[in-house]
Amino acid sequence: MRGSLRVWFTIVLLVFLHFLLHLGFGFGDVAPDLLTISLLLAAREVGMGTAAGIGFLFGLLLDAFSILAFGANTVAMAALGAAGARTRDLFVGDSFFFVVFYLFLGKWAKDLLHWLLVGEGLREPFFQALLVQSSLNAAYVAVVGVLAVTITNAWWESPR
């Protein structure tokens, strides 16, 4: 239970930090996507429907600043939450490399979904948007995510 509380504390902290860095301080892309990290962490703690609900709420918060692609983040985050929760049935996920790949692929998949949903007029070319920028962002998220769960011990102590 203590481990679970630690995970939820980390999730709430990451959500708060995400909006503080991106919106409050206006760091933009310089700050990592902590919201996706927190969703991926939460998805390993709850069922598929609850994870989809959390993703839905997170996506809505992101879409609050989206004019022409409203809903793209909501769909992407809800689907990512559901998929993240599904991985619990497929992988034990107690190894370091799993955490790295889980965070990397989770972020990249979220960007892919968002890219597909925003529509042709708004999105950048596939190569630049996903192969370059998203890959770099996913690596950034993986590094920061591993650091976050290592510092807070929020991954390995959680009962699974």
Added chain:
Amino acid sequence: MSAYTTETVDSSGRRQLMATVVFLVAAVVISYLPASTQQHVAASLRGTVLRPFVATQEAIITVGSRASETAGLRRRVDSLVAVMTAEGALVEENRRLREMLELSRKVGPTFAAATVVRAGTTGSESTFLVDVGSTEGINPNAPVISSQGLLGMIRDVRTDQAVGMDWTHPDFRASAMTADGATYGVVESRRGLFREEDRLVLDGTAFHTRLEDGTVVLTSGLGGVFPRGVPIGLVSGQASAEGGWRKSYWLRPLAEPGVATHVLIAVGDSADGSMDLSPVWPGGAVMTEEQLAARDQARRDSLNALGDSLLVMKRMIADLAPRDGLGQSGPSGARPEVTRR
């Protein structure tokens, strides 16, 4: 007992699956809601859960502005001492604010001053928040201008804030003309391979016209969205020539969205094309951010050189003073000995 447990697990799994489907369907439905409903939801979130974060950025920008607005600081910046001692960021901020004040004085009360806040979240690229809304008379499609020229337009207006898009947004369009009024076209945003390469294109110009690099392109006022005479960019080469009947030109944008923190937004019906702002930006006043920064740097260098020259002249006069028997003491140290004798 085992059958009962399995049934519980199964029903829980079914519930989770049902919840997943419900949330995914709800997310898809939200994507297809009317734009006004979507913006109502977005505004509600911005005004409640996300309000503290928006207020934080507003506060940071306001504190920065106030720091550079104080009269004492302005005097220091205006003085030779401040020019020699003040560092880039503060001087730059001060310069922008003074330009905005000057612009505000020129365009009059038809524009409201606003602070720009950028969300910095996924999907919010090319959009910004401003801290004025319908209370101040802001309407949708109101033009947003900086001291350099056209920055963008307002898309959604709420009571105390509004959401705008800058010229990098794919939906940005502005009817435009050259400063001499000889060539007309439509300016639109063109995505680069990366966002840093986003540029403007003046499209639809007549094939027989030829625009030289550096030609100033202004809003034409046609279409009734933007007032006439607001600078948009400088011609920077030909982009394409289609079918022998029209040409398009690359534009070097004058207003850079990334550095804009304070803007002016048209109030009420003043945004229509009948307003002419050409006198606000006379020919020599149209400059890019880089050119302005270079001019400012040149001015500082000139003042520094002047200060150095004055210092050298002062030393020379001080050195000459004892020999000429003038009553001024100099830094050479000879004067006290003369006095003792």
